[in-house]
Amino acid sequence: MSHDHTRRQFLKTSSVAGVGALGALGGVTSASRAQPRAKALDAPGSAVSISSGNGLVAVRRAVERINAGADPVLGVVEGVGIVEADPNDMTVGYGGLPNERGVVQLDASVMHGPTHKAGSVACIENIMHPAAVALKVLQTTDHVMIVGRGAYEFARAHGFPHEELLTERARKAWLRWKQNQSERDDWLDPDQMDWNQDGTEVGAAGEQQPVPFTYGTIHCGAVDTSGSVSACTTTSGLSYKIPGRVGDSPIIGAGMYVDNDIGSAGATGRGEAVIQSCGSFAIVQAMGLGLSPTDACLRVLKSIVSNSKRQKRLMQDAERPGFNVILYALRKDGAYGSAAMFPGARFAVADGSGARLEDCASLFD
Numbered sequence: 267m268s269h270d271h272t273r274r275q276f277l278k279t280s281s282v283a284g285v286g287a288l289g290a291l292g293g294v295t296s297a298s299r300a301q302p303r304a305k306a307l308d309a310p311g312s313a314v315s316i317s318s319g320n321g322l323v324a325v326r327r328a329v330e331r332i333n334a335g336a337d338p339v340l341g342v343v344e345g346v347g348i349v350e351a352d353p354n355d356m357t358v359g360y361g362g363l364p365n366e367r368g369v370v371q372l373d374a375s376v377m378h379g380p381t382h383k384a385g386s387v388a389c390i391e392n393i394m395h396p397a398a399v400a401l402k403v404l405q406t407t408d409h410v411m412i413v414g415r416g417a418y419e420f421a422r423a424h425g426f427p428h429e430e431l432l433t434e435r436a437r438k439a440w441l442r443w444k445q446n447q448s449e450r451d452d453w454l455d456p457d458q459m460d461w462n463q464d465g466t467e468v469g470a471a472g473e474q475q476p477v478p479f480t481y482g483t484i485h486c487g488a489v490d491t492s493g494s495v496s497a498c499t500t501t502s503g504l505s506y507k508i509p510g511r512v513g514d515s516p517i518i519g520a521g522m523y524v525d526n527d528i529g530s531a532g533a534t535g536r537g538e539a540v541i542q543s544c545g546s547f548a549i550v551q552a553m554g555l556g557l558s559p560t561d562a563c564l565r566v567l568k569s570i571v572s573n574s575k576r577q578k579r580l581m582q583d584a585e586r587p588g589f590n591v592i593l594y595a596l597r598k599d600g601a602y603g604s605a606a607m608f609p610g611a612r613f614a615v616a617d618g619s620g621a622r623l624e625d626c627a628s629l630f631d
């Protein structure tokens with residue numbers, strides 16, 4: 267099943283001189299300013315933005331901001347910022363599920379096509395907007411990646427507030443995970459307790475609730491009407507991970523990649539598999555060789571499966587992996603596509619026709 271989409275009314279206006287919104291990008295060098303860009307407000311048509319299924323609000327905001335003249339990198343970071351601040355999304359930012367110690371550790375990366383600059387942070391704690399911190403790395407330093415305590419201190423130096431990111435809902439989910447680890451440890455399962463915190467009896471049937479265990483992330487890519495491409499990916503990563511574990515999201519070329527001559531790509535799902543196949547870089551390269559966005563995603567999923575066959579524990583049978591990965595691709599001309607290992611996944615897209623969810627293609631039935 268192919269889901270390639272070419273943006274309506276998309277006009278290539280990259281040769282049109284204009285000021286654009288690069289002035290807002292403090293750290294972007296004069297090299298980018300030397301390249302004339304169309305001023306989005308003066309150009310007909312609309313920006314296009316693609317995101318994971320949890321990013322409907324993000325693509326809507328990104329396209330609004332870019333069509334109002336913002337650089338795409340600012341549009342995508344502001345768009346994902348809405349989801350980072352949403353306590354109900356337990357895969358990203360505030361409210362994200364914590365690591366095995368109960369601490370929320372976040373990863374994020376950003377890439378700006380016109381300058382080919384990238385910024386990223388990993389294992390950052392107590393900062394709600396890691397994508398905006400990654401953008402500061404991109405804008406204000408000669409580095410690409412800052413991790414852990416250094417990333418936190420860098421964010422604080424730039425005025426990001428210190429915040430507790432563990433919500434009550436995420437704390438209770440983490441506690442249930444601890445209680446369910448083993449019947450032989452000192453953390454009693456609800457059905458091993460004689461009484462619960464309300465003092466009411468807990469029977470043998472207990473009050474077991476499912477333990478939310480997730481991969482989950484938001485990726486967002488966008489292109490403006492002059493063909494400037496940017497993207498970012500931000501996540502709380504694998505739930506209950508080993509402290510210090512870094513997924514694919516902050517790794518340039520794995521969880522996200524941009525080549526301004528071709529387009530952007532991003533990934534959600536099992537990060538280890540995406541890192542080991544350089545997922546987003548491979549998608550952009552495949553589009554550069556002429557594959558459609560959807561076919562590029564499907565090709566990279568195939569290579570992830572073939573690499574995973576070398577580790578039998580990752581496979582549910584001889585052909586199908588025991589995990590999901592969802593890939594997203596946006597071409598410079600506004601064509602877009604997304605594919606998952608298995609059916610049922612959706613992705614978000616916004617363009618001149620508004621914001622909507624569409625079905626991802628899938629590698630397996």
Ligand code: ASP
Nearest residue numbers: 481482483503513535537
């Ligand atoms: N890819 C992310 C990670 O491995 C999580 C996810 O997207 O589900 O950290």
